[in-house]
Each structure stands twice: as C-alpha cells, then as structure tokens.
Amino acid sequence: MSSTALTRAGRTARPRAAAGTDSTRLRWSRRLQHGGWFVAPFLVLYGLFVILPVVRGLYLSFTDANISGDHTGFVGLANYREALRDPLVWDSLWHSTQFTLYVVPLIVLVALLMALIAHHTTHFKWLWRLCFFAPFLLPSAVIGNLWWWLFQPTNGMVNHVLGLDTPWLTQKSTAMLAVVVATLWWTVGFSFLLYLAALQNIPQHLYEAAELDGANALQRMLYITVPNLRSITGLVVALQVLASLQVFDQAVVMYQFGPGPEESTRTFVQYTLEQGFTTYRVGYASAISFVLFVIIAAVALARMWLLKSREEATR
Structure with missing residues (x-):
C-alpha cells in the first residue's frame, strides 16, 4: 500500500474513533441526565448521614477525644x-x-x-x-x-x-x-x-x-x-x-x-x-x-x- 493510501486510511480512522468517543460520551451524558437527578437526593443524604460520620469516627479513633470535644489530641494507634x-x-x-x-x-x-x-x-x-x-x-x-x-x-x-x-x-x-x-x-x-x-x-x-x-x-x-x-x-x-x-x-x-x-x-x-x-x-x-x-x-x-x-x- 502506498503512503498516500495510508494517509487517507488514517484520516478516515480518526473521525471514526472520534465519532465512537463522542457517542460514548453522549450515551453516558444521557444516562446521567435522566438518572442522576433521581439518585442525587439519596447520594446527598447517604454522604451526610453515613459516609461523613464514618470518616469522622475514623478520625476520632486516632485521637483522645472526649464527649465534649475539647482538648482533642492525636494519639495515633x-x-x-x-x-x-x-x-x-x-x-x-x-x-x-x-x-x-x-x-x-x-x-x-x-x-x-x-x-x-x-x-x-x-x-x-x-x-x-x-x-x-x-x-x-x-x-x-x-x-x-x-x-x-x-x-x-x-x-x-x-x-x-x-x-x-x-x-x-x-x-x-x-x-x-x-x-x-x-x-x-x-x-x-x-x-x-x-x-x-x-x-x-x-x-x-x-x-x-x-x-x-x-x-x-x-x-x-x-x-x-x-x-x-x-x-x-x-x-x-x-x-x-x-x-x-x-x-x-x-x-x-x-x-x-x-x-x-x-x-x-x-x-x-x-x-x-x-x-x-x-x-x-x-x-x-x-x-x-x-x-x-x-x-x-x-x-x-x-x-x-x-x-x-x-x-x-x-x-
């Protein structure tokens, strides 16, 4: 195959790859657009009342915190x-x-x-x-x-x-x-x-x-x-x-x-x-x-x- 043919094939492949990437992005965008608003309230509440307390508790486990929250010092393990x-x-x-x-x-x-x-x-x-x-x-x-x-x-x-x-x-x-x-x-x-x-x-x-x-x-x-x-x-x-x-x-x-x-x-x-x-x-x-x-x-x-x-x- 000549160099001219290879160049034409490469030019043809690039738009197809770009088109495939754009199609994937469009598909994920549609999924987020239609389903994201339905799960967003749950994710917000889950983050506030589950993830955040777990992370906070993990941090406190490495401290000498008391119930009042005063004089909290890091004590490691x-x-x-x-x-x-x-x-x-x-x-x-x-x-x-x-x-x-x-x-x-x-x-x-x-x-x-x-x-x-x-x-x-x-x-x-x-x-x-x-x-x-x-x-x-x-x-x-x-x-x-x-x-x-x-x-x-x-x-x-x-x-x-x-x-x-x-x-x-x-x-x-x-x-x-x-x-x-x-x-x-x-x-x-x-x-x-x-x-x-x-x-x-x-x-x-x-x-x-x-x-x-x-x-x-x-x-x-x-x-x-x-x-x-x-x-x-x-x-x-x-x-x-x-x-x-x-x-x-x-x-x-x-x-x-x-x-x-x-x-x-x-x-x-x-x-x-x-x-x-x-x-x-x-x-x-x-x-x-x-x-x-x-x-x-x-x-x-x-x-x-x-x-x-x-x-x-x-x-």
Whole structure:
C-alpha cells in the first residue's frame, strides 16, 4: 500500500474513533441526565448521614477525644493497642459471638419449619403468615420489656407454663439464653418470609415426579426442598450473623440497661456505648467500633467469596 493510501486510511480512522468517543460520551451524558437527578437526593443524604460520620469516627479513633470535644489530641494507634489489650473488649466480643452461635442455627431451623407449615397448610394461610411475622413488627423496647416480664421467676409466664422457678434474668447460666429466646421470637419472622418465598419458587413438577418414582415425604424434603433452598439459607445465615454481632437493644432493655448477672450479657456494642457515653472516651469508643466494623466486613467479604466460588463451581 502506498503512503498516500495510508494517509487517507488514517484520516478516515480518526473521525471514526472520534465519532465512537463522542457517542460514548453522549450515551453516558444521557444516562446521567435522566438518572442522576433521581439518585442525587439519596447520594446527598447517604454522604451526610453515613459516609461523613464514618470518616469522622475514623478520625476520632486516632485521637483522645472526649464527649465534649475539647482538648482533642492525636494519639495515633494508641486506642487500637489499648483495645487489643483490654480484657473487657474480648469478653464483650465473646458474648456477642456466643449469642450469634446460639441464635443463628435456631433461627434457620425454626424459620424453615414455620415456612413449611405455612406453605403446606390448606386452611387459613393468611393467619399463619400473620402470626409468624407479626412479632417482627414490634419495636425492640417492647420486646425487651415483654420478655423481662415473661421471665420473672415468681409471676412470669415462662416459669408458670413450664412448672419451674428458674431465675432466668438473675443467674449467669440462663441470662444469655433468655436473650436468645426473646430474639428468636422477635426476629424469626423475617427469615420465615424469605424461606416462604423460596418454597413457592420450587417447581411443583419436581415433587410430582419424585412422588411417581416412589419417594416419600422425607426423601422429597432431603433431595428436592433442601437443595433448592441452599442459596436462601446462605443468605439467611449471612444476614443473621451480621445482625447478631450487633446485638444490643433487647439485651440492654431486658437487663435494665445493665451488663447482666456477672456481666454475662454485655455485648460488644454495649461496651462501645459505655466507653463513649459513660466514661466519655469518644476516641477509644470510636476505635472499638472500628474493630467491630472490620469483623463485620470480614464476615461479609467471606460470604461474597463463598458465593462467588460456588457460582464458579456450578458453571
């Protein structure tokens, strides 16, 4: 090809490339023009009430700030080093972990059982769904006060029904169990709805084919229902773990804003608030809160990695 032909080809290619670039810019401009105004209010509020407080809290975690905001000095990683050596930090983290280990498996099992009942029942389905989901709509303060009364040793309904005289709220061995039971009754309705929606999406012809092949109810449950609920179970577990690590409201209300018998129900969030609003050490409380943030972020990333690995394995 001659040099004249190459020159003409280059002149032709440049306008085409420019036209492609202009087309891309025009496409993005149209997207921002039509969608940007709709998301702008959310982005402004998200920045003001989420991003800005997080950045401010991260800054305070490197200072010795108090609740009044006076005499704030930069201390570097001193707060984080103190948090790693603080035995109460580890105790409260263990209490939150203990609560999570108790409540998450119970919520998964009970929510699945409730969903199976509501899905297979033939009469008053709306009533079953209402009864199972209604407690989830109650505020945490109502839940805490309600179960505080139910667990009273003398006139509480729990001891009356079970025929016991157990001091649920005043002895260390049962204090955390009482919070677990209250939380299970309160929050299982959300997971119940997720399982119910997943059950309704399982094709009915799978059960019909299995029944024609002679599979009994247990076999249909193990080989059809459970495998089809695997993804929703992973979602329920992830959501409940993230929520349980941040347990605070119901435990604090049930124990009258205290740490429970022998400090057995003091959770990580409660200890953080004690440092910030009782001892007025805002900088140290910010550092502790970011320790919990790192733990929760690690759990969320682990969940995403497992989900991605499972999707790649099924391809």
